[in-house]
Amino acid sequence: MLIVFEGIDGSGKTTLSNRVARELRRAGLRVRHVREDGKLASPVSEGLRLFTKNPRNLALTPMAELLLYTARETQLLEEVTRPALAEYEIVIADRFLYTAEVLARWGRGLPEHEVRPVLDACARGLRPDHVFLIDVDPAIARARRRISKLLAPPQGASSRKGLAGVGMQARLRAGYRALAAESPEQWSLIENADVPLDTLVALLVQHVLHLKSGEPLMSLPTRARPAPSIHSLAEARARFLARVDAWMDEEPQLAAWFLSGLEGPDIEERQTRLAGRFPEVIAYGLSGLTDAHAWNLRGQLEEAAPVQVLGSLKELAAETPEAWALRERWETRKPEAVADSLSGLDSEKAWALRERLYFAAAEQVVTSLAGLGSERAWKERGRWLSDMGGEAALGLERVARTACRSIRGLDDARAWDWRERAWEAAPDAVLRTLDGIDGERAWEMREQHVARAPRAVLGTLNGLDHPRAWALRESFGVQCEEALDSFVGLEGATAWKLRTALADTWPAATVKSLGPLLAMTPRGRALIERLLESHPHDFALLRQAARAAADHTQELRNASA
Known part of the structure; x- marks a missing residue:
């Protein structure tokens, strides 16, 4: 059988x-x-x-x-x-x-x-x-x-x-x-x-x-009855948390994952309950957060999950005093993770730490230069490439991928030379380096390869309000959620037209594409509420609505203060 x-x-x-x-x-x-x-x-x-x-x-x-x-x-x-x-x-x-x-x-x-x-x-x-x-x-x-x-x-x-x-x-x-x-x-x-x-x-x-x-077959678990409609952000957040609570015992790692990036006392209570059991997942979910609860959790979790705690030092959390103190504590014990946490930082403090870390974590030091096109950054890249064996080493997959992470977002001649040399070894990594670039060579490369690697290409359009960017987004019809992910917070007729066209296929990504500001406008709120009524079973949508509910609550508090 x-x-x-x-x-x-x-x-x-x-x-x-x-x-x-x-x-x-x-x-x-x-x-x-x-x-x-x-x-x-x-x-x-x-x-x-x-x-x-x-x-x-x-x-x-x-x-x-x-x-x-x-x-x-x-x-x-x-x-x-x-x-x-x-x-x-x-x-x-x-x-x-x-x-x-x-x-x-x-x-x-x-x-x-x-x-x-x-x-x-x-x-x-x-x-x-x-x-x-x-x-x-x-x-x-x-x-x-x-x-x-x-x-x-x-x-x-x-x-x-x-x-x-x-x-x-x-x-x-x-x-x-x-x-x-x-x-x-x-x-x-x-x-x-x-x-x-x-x-x-x-x-x-x-x-x-x-x-x-040959006995009669048993019944097996199939989809439950359709969920009742949802009529408010508060109701969506409550249903989201109820689903998370159902996973707390049977699949707690999943519960911890879906709490990532969310804020509020109800979220904090659940994160605290799960932190000791799944420190890596909870720490990962703190990425970019700077509230007191996030820093308290980092302090509790750093011994159990230092790599993920250091990895959460992004965006607003990257250059805070607490972040630098954390890096100092782990500099000799987890040099690779410390170097990774410096991504995109251009301060003297960051450069001094890179110099101390280079011999222990050269690859991570080089990838932390993403978005930095200064002569200082290129000198550091040149030192690393020389240590790897020179420009010919860009034809090796591992070297090519490291090089590509380092030149992400750069549009100068040296970056394009690296792209050409790395293409055969890591074409997908080369495509990801085009993040945010608005030059002609970048557009030609995107248009040539978008059919084979839509996720990689559409991911480089983040925030680009350009006719060619909109043409690429629209070219996939309803097939790619990533088209919505690439214009979070953008307003205008084209953005709203695409949101409307994709909303019922990708309801969660549509809500995410609004960003916190547009989600609070009358038009944004109306779109979210319509989608919640039409797709109450969509868990990803519930999560995005739960985030919007927290933003709405904070907005009301600010207005009354």
Whole structure:
């Protein structure tokens, strides 16, 4: 019997499939998991996975990607899965050819008549006995992935697929749900958001046992009833906090994550409760905050989570007396994190600290020069590049990525020379260096590569109120949430036109795009309230509304003072 687990990244399918395999073995069954602990059993398949994941392969076309994905799964089928089916009672696969189909059709837009023959040729008649579609809100899936990366930072660059942005996850989710709807006898859709992990594992194990014995199938967790409409910011904040409280016991790391960047006594009380259990996540959520509670938490958490506490010294928190005292305490113990916390700072104090840190944390010192185009900054970059072996070293991926982080936002000739030399090794990193640049070369590069890496390109448009910026944002229709993220706080007819067009597809990002000032205008408030009424189930929207509610409360206090 072949059992497949499918779902978007962060849905929990890998965790669930591994837990189910272990429980079935405890029940006395002979079970083979072909992706035990997240690694494909075929070295060839694993190599193909790493190739398709590498953002260095930015130029990969949709059809080439389909062929590589199906090659990966076909190799696994022939080398591991088919032989295992002859030897074991149950074979479990975390992903099948459905992954390639959903990515090609819904993710990249290839027509079914081109995709289907490829998949059929690779499957050669093999069809899973059952597919569990682990379904989850993409915002929750994204949070789980980011928590995982925060607690165990991955080696190397982010995934090439991630360059497509949040819209990709939404399209993939829709694709999986469409396949499940087409074959309800073969697929079971399981909601993985508010069900305890142990409970869900037990239910899935029983479902597999019933499938094997031919008994009637059990009911599994599916989406709850639609949430009632919300009519005010205060009501939205209350519902947001109720959802967070529901996670406090079952998935407290998720609760801690969604409290990030929010303020108010109700938030502070929950952060304090979670700080001792998940110091890294709570510390990460203090980024840029300067209120007394934030500094108290930093003091409590710095021994348990020094890297995240130092990483929170951004924006208004970067050059406060408390920040400098914190850096001084950790200068010799965590030099890399201290150097990272100097990003963009151009004061004499920052330069003196960079000089002391250079030999212990040269890479971080250089990346802290982002946005600094002075001769002093270029001299420091030159020293580092010489230590790396000179300009030829920019063709090495790690050196190229460090160099790109250092020249982010710079538009001078030396920065462009570095971009050209680094392109082959790290094209995605080069694209991110265009942040805020309004020059002709930057626009040409964006327009040339935006189709392949919309997330990276749109992320460089932050705050740009330029006709070419609006053209790029509008070119994606409703496919890219990042278009909204790139004009937070901008007003004007074009901005409001785009907000209105994207509002019901990306309600949370639409509210975020208002910024704190526009959210408090009559037009902004009306838009938020309409979206809350139309999308009361959207947790990301509830979080943005909870932030707006705090801003509104503070505005009322200021007005009455």
